[in-house]
Amino acid sequence: MAGTGTTHLRSGDRVLSVEDLVVEFPAGRGRKVHAVSGISFDLMDGETLGILGESGCGKSSTGRAVMQLPPPSGGSVRLDGTELTGLTPAALRERRKRMQMILQNPAAALNPRRKVADLVAEGPSVWGGKPDRARIEAVLESVGLDPAVVWDRRPHELSGGQCQRVCIARALMLDPQVLICDEPVSSLDVSVQAQILNLLEGTKERLGLSMIFIAHDLAVVKNISDRIMVMYLGKVCEVVPSGALAGSALHPYTRLLLASVPDAPQGEGEQENSEPPSPLDPPSGCRFRTRCPLATDRCAEEEPMLRQTADGHHVACHMV
Numbered sequence: 001m002a003g004t005g006t007t008h009l010r011s012g013d014r015v016l017s018v019e020d021l022v023v024e025f026p027a028g029r030g031r032k033v034h035a036v037s038g039i040s041f042d043l044m045d046g047e048t049l050g051i052l053g054e055s056g057c058g059k060s061s062t063g064r065a066v067m068q069l070p071p072p073s074g075g076s077v078r079l080d081g082t083e084l085t086g087l088t089p090a091a092l093r094e095r096r097k098r099m100q101m102i103l104q105n106p107a108a109a110l111n112p113r114r115k116v117a118d119l120v121a122e123g124p125s126v127w128g129g130k131p132d133r134a135r136i137e138a139v140l141e142s143v144g145l146d147p148a149v150v151w152d153r154r155p156h157e158l159s160g161g162q163c164q165r166v167c168i169a170r171a172l173m174l175d176p177q178v179l180i181c182d183e184p185v186s187s188l189d190v191s192v193q194a195q196i197l198n199l200l201e202g203t204k205e206r207l208g209l210s211m212i213f214i215a216h217d218l219a220v221v222k223n224i225s226d227r228i229m230v231m232y233l234g235k236v237c238e239v240v241p242s243g244a245l246a247g248s249a250l251h252p253y254t255r256l257l258l259a260s261v262p263d264a265p266q267g268e269g270e271q272e273n274s275e276p277p278s279p280l281d282p283p284s285g286c287r288f289r290t291r292c293p294l295a296t297d298r299c300a301e302e303e304p305m306l307r308q309t310a311d312g313h314h315v316a317c318h319m320v
C-alpha cells in the first residue's frame with residue numbers, strides 16, 4: 001500500500017483514527033486526480049490537530065473524506081472505534097452527527113432565505129427533535145450573538161464574523177464530539193479572525209471537544225493546534241508538536257513554508273523554486289522532489305516513510 005507510514009499513530013483515548021486514507025476523483029480519459037494518497041493520522045480526546053499545506057495539498061479533501069462527504073476511495077476512518085466507511089447510509093447519518101464541519105465561506109454555507117433562529121435549529125429539527133427557544137438562545141449566546149438582535153435576521157443582514165458564529169452555533173446544536181474546521185477564518189477580515197479563533201478554542205475547552213483545524217496560514221494553525229500535520233500533494237511530510245514547529249521543523253517542505261512567512265529568516269536552499277506538480281500525475285518517489293533543494297536520485301526511486309525523530313515528531317524524508 002502506498003503511504004507514508006503509521007509510526008506516528010498512538011494508542012490510548014483516540015476519538016478518531018484514520019489509516020491509509022485515499023481520495024481520488026475521475027478526471028476524464030481514464031485519468032484520476034490523486035487528492036489524498038494513503039495518509040494516516042489520529043486525534044486524541046480534547047486534542048486539536050492542525051493540517052497545514054498549500055492549496056491543492058489534499059487537506060480539505062481529507063476533512064471531507066473523514067466526514068464521508070463523499071466517502072473516501074480507500075482506507076479506514078474510525079470514530080470512537082466505529083468504522084464509518086462500511087456503515088449503511090442510515091447508520092452513517094446517525095454517527096455523523098458526532099462530527100460537525102465549519103467551512104471557509106460562512107455566508108455561502110447558510111440558506112439566505114432562512115432566519116438565524118431557523119438556521120440554528122435546522123440540524124436537530126431534521127433529526128426529529130425541534131429544539132426549544134431557550135436551547136437556541138443559550139447556544140447563540142455561547143457563540144457571542146445576542147438572540148434578541150439576531151433571531152429574525154437573515155444571513156445578508158449579518159457580517160462575515162456573525163455568519164461564522166451562526167455556523168458554529170448550528171454545529172454545536174448537535175452536541176458533536178469532533179469539529180472539523182476547514183479554513184474557518186480565511187475569508188474573514190483580519191480583525192475578526194482572532195475573535196473566531198478565540199471562540200473556537202474557548203468552545204473546544206468548554207465542551208471538551210476534539211478538533212481538526214485545516215488551514216494554509218502557518219501562524220493561524222500554529223496558534224490553535226496541539227500538533228500539526230504538514231501535507232504536500234496528498235501525502236504527509238511531517239507531524240510535529242506545534243510548539244516545536246518554528247525551531248525544530250526538519251522536512252524541507254515545512255522549512256520552505258516557514259521561510260515563506262514574511263520576515264522569517266531564510267536559510268540556504270529554502271527559497272521557493274517552482275509551482276507544485278499536478279495531482280493528476282504526481283512525481284515518483286518523494287512527491288516533493290521536483291521542488292526540493294536536497295533531492296537526490298534516491299528521492300525519485302523510493303518513497304520516504306514517516307519515522308520518529310523525537311518524541312511526537314515524525315518526518316518523511318530520506319535526508320533527515
Ligand code: SF4
Binds near residue numbers: 292
Ligand atoms: S525525500 Fe528527498 S526530495 Fe523528499 S524531501 Fe527528502 S530530500 Fe527532499
